[in-house]
Amino acid sequence: MKNLMEHMGVEPGRLQFSWISSAESTKFVDVVTKVTESVKALGPNTNYVKKSGAKG
Template sequence: MSEWQPKILAILCNWCSYAGADLAGVSRMQYPPNVRVVRIPCSGRVDPLMILKGLQSGFDGVLVSGCHPGDCHYISGNFVARRRFAVLKPLLEFVGVEPDRVQFSWISAGEGERFAQVVTKVTEDIRKIGPAKRLVKGA
C-alpha cells in the first residue's frame, strides 16, 4: 500500500511560472501532488547552490521554471538564468546525476495546462528513475 511518492522541489518565478501554477489551480487542472513550490521573484535569482541544496536535502527532483525568453518581468533575468543552467545541467549529468533529476522549463502566466503537464511529466520521469541517492546527504 505504501507506494513510494517522489518529492519534487519546484522553484518558480513569481511573474510567469507561479502565475501559470495559479491558473492551473483556478482551472482545476489535476496533476500529481508531488511538487513543493518555492516562489522567487525571477528565475535569475536561482543560484545553482539552491538546486544542489535541494538535492542534498533529499528532494527526489528539482524543477526550475521561469518566463519564456522575452517575457521576463525583469527584462533579462531569465536569459542570465538560462546561461547558468546551460552549464549546470550538463555538468550534473557529467558527474552521473540522472538527466531527469533536475529539469528546467519556461511556463507563462497563461499556460496553466502546460504547468500541469510539466509537473506531471517531471513527476513521472522521476518516478521512473526512483528515489534520489546521488548527492543526497546521509544516503
C-alpha cells in the first residue's frame, strides 16, 4: 500500500503506521509527538488535495 503511494509520488511521511498496546499511553504520546513533528517538517499536503470546490 504505502509502497505504491510513494511510487506514485506521495511523500513517504504522509501515511504512517504504528502499533501500540492499550496499556502503552506513554508510547502513544511519544508516537503522536513523533508523527506530528515529521509531518510538520514535511509541510502541508499540496499534491493529493482535490482542488475543485465541491466536496467529494
